[in-house]
Structures are given as C-alpha cells and as structure tokens.
Amino acid sequence: MGKWCAVKSFDIEIYTQDCTAGETVIDVQGQKTAFEREKSIMMRLQDLPHPNIIQCYGTSSFEIYLELYPMNLGTYLNQTKKISMETIHSWMKQLLSALEFVHNHHIYHNDVSLTNILIVPCTNRIVLADWGLSRYLPNLVDTYLIEHDRQQDALNLRRVFIRLLTHCESETMARMMYDTEFTLDVCPHTPDGQRREAILHDPQARSFVSNMFSETFTIDELAQDPWMKGD
Numbered sequence: 001m002g003k004w005c006a007v008k009s010f011d012i013e014i015y016t017q018d019c020t021a022g023e024t025v026i027d028v029q030g031q032k033t034a035f036e037r038e039k040s041i042m043m044r045l046q047d048l049p050h051p052n053i054i055q056c057y058g059t060s061s062f063e064i065y066l067e068l069y070p071m072n073l074g075t076y077l078n079q080t081k082k083i084s085m086e087t088i089h090s091w092m093k094q095l096l097s098a099l100e101f102v103h104n105h106h107i108y109h110n111d112v113s114l115t116n117i118l119i120v121p122c123t124n125r126i127v128l129a130d131w132g133l134s135r136y137l138p139n140l141v142d143t144y145l146i147e148h149d150r151q152q153d154a155l156n157l158r159r160v161f162i163r164l165l166t167h168c169e170s171e172t173m174a175r176m177m178y179d180t181e182f183t184l185d186v187c188p189h190t191p192d193g194q195r196r197e198a199i200l201h202d203p204q205a206r207s208f209v210s211n212m213f214s215e216t217f218t219i220d221e222l223a224q225d226p227w228m229k230g231d
C-alpha cells in the first residue's frame with residue numbers, strides 16, 4: 001500500500017548542465033553538499049526511530065521522502081490564539097525528549113525553530129524536522145564543536161519556549177513578563193495573563209521557567225526537570 005509523503009527536493013539535477021536559471025545563479029555544489037549532509041543524518045535517524053523525530057522513508061539522488069504533516073508550529077500558532085499551559089508543557093516534553101535522545105546518539109539539530117517543528121493539531125503530537133544544519137559528532141576530540149552545538153540547541157529551544165509563552169521574540173521582554181521572582185504585574189487581559197497565573201501557582205512550572213531564563217541551563221538538566229518528568 002502506498003503512503004502519502006512529503007518530498008524535500010534539492011536543485012541538483014535540473015541545474016547540473018546549466019548553472020544559471022534566468023538571473024539567478026544556482027549554487028549546485030552548495031545544494032549537493034546540503035543534500036548529502038541532510039541525507040546522511042536522515043539515514044542515521046532511520047535506524048533511531050523516536051516518536052518526536054520526523055520519519056524518513058528514503059531518498060533519491062536529489063530528494064528526501066518524509067512522513068507528511070499538516071503544518072508547522074509557526075503556522076499553527078498564527079492560526080490559534082489560545083494555547084493552554086498544558087499544551088506548552090506537552091510540547092516542551094516532546095521537544096526535550098527528542099533533543100535528549102539525539103544528543104545521546106551524538107547528533108545535534110542546530111536549527112530548532114517554530115517552522116522546523118511539525119504538528120498534528122488534533123493530537124498535539126509534534127516532531128522535530130529539517131535536519132539540514134545538524135551534525136553527527138561522535139568523536140570526543142570535537143569537544144569544542146560538541147559544546148557549541150549543545151548550547152545552540154539549548155538556546156534555540158529557549159527561543160521557541162519564549163515564543164510559545166509570550167508570543168514575543170524579545171528575550172528581554174519575556175524576562176520582564178516572567179522574571180524569576182514573578183514580581184512584575186503583567187496585563188491580565190493579554191492571553192499570557194492566564195498562562196502566567198498557571199505558572200505562578202505551580203511551583204514546579206515556576207522552577208522550570210526560572211531554569212530556562214538562567215544563563216547556564218542544559219538540555220540534559222531540563223529533560224530531568226521535575227516539571228518535565230510529571231504529567
């Protein structure tokens with residue numbers, strides 16, 4: 001039985017003969033490198049199935065065939081005004097589970113963002129997609145690179161969390177709204193008012209948010225956080 005799938009296509013074959021398309025010069029070599037990089041990680045992930053990582057069905061010489069999803073999280077957020085704290089909690093758990101899992105297998109995503117997270121809205125299940133900037137770093141000699149990539153994933157995850165929580169891009173603004181002591185009053189009429197209340201009254205959620213805003217959090221620590229371990 002055939003399955004629907006998404007096809008991620010790289011401009012390799014079409015432009016191999018003629019490297020210009022109209023006014024645009026196509027960087028064929030760059031496309032080849034990008035394709036090979038993403039393909040090698042997707043093939044590695046094929047042997048490491050995880051419910052929150054996009055499944056790859058296979059590849060051709062310039063395409064990657066992927067499990068099909070209705071939309072990305074950025075689009076979903078733009079369409080859906082009210083997102084509950086339970087939903088944000090569930091998404092964070094799923095993302096941390098995926099990131100902790102791949103890090104344990106020496107893979108670093110490097111591009112965690114709302115548009116690279118795909119969602120099935122009716123179940124709230126999400127998967128991490130777009131492994132085009134990810135790296136496989138199994139070698140202990142690469143400690144500097146590993147540290148860099150670990151931090152990159154943690155910082156990008158924080159950016160996503162802040163967008164989910166506050167709808168704003170600015171970390172400074174978010175810190176003001178959710179400063180660790182929660183002393184500032186946020187406008188109760190904003191959609192964030194309710195979520196902030198939910199955090200205020202849950203000591204575990206409060207502690208998680210404080211960790212997120214600290215300078216030194218890691219993916220491993222967050223994955224082990226009591227709020228993430230709970231229901």
Ligand SMILES: Nc1ncnc2c1ncn2[C@@H]1O[C@H](COP(=O)(O)OP(=O)(O)O)[C@@H](O)[C@H]1O
Nearest residue numbers: 006066067068069070071072115116129130132
């Ligand atoms: N498997 C998929 N199912 C449905 N939509 C997808 C899938 N993969 C990607 N998309 C959509 O295409 C967009 C671009 O894909 P992505 O892999 O992030 O490519 P790029 O490297 O160009 O950022 C995503 O933001 C998402 O909206």
Ligand SMILES: [Mg+2]
Nearest residue numbers: 115116129130
């Ligand atoms: Mg992308």
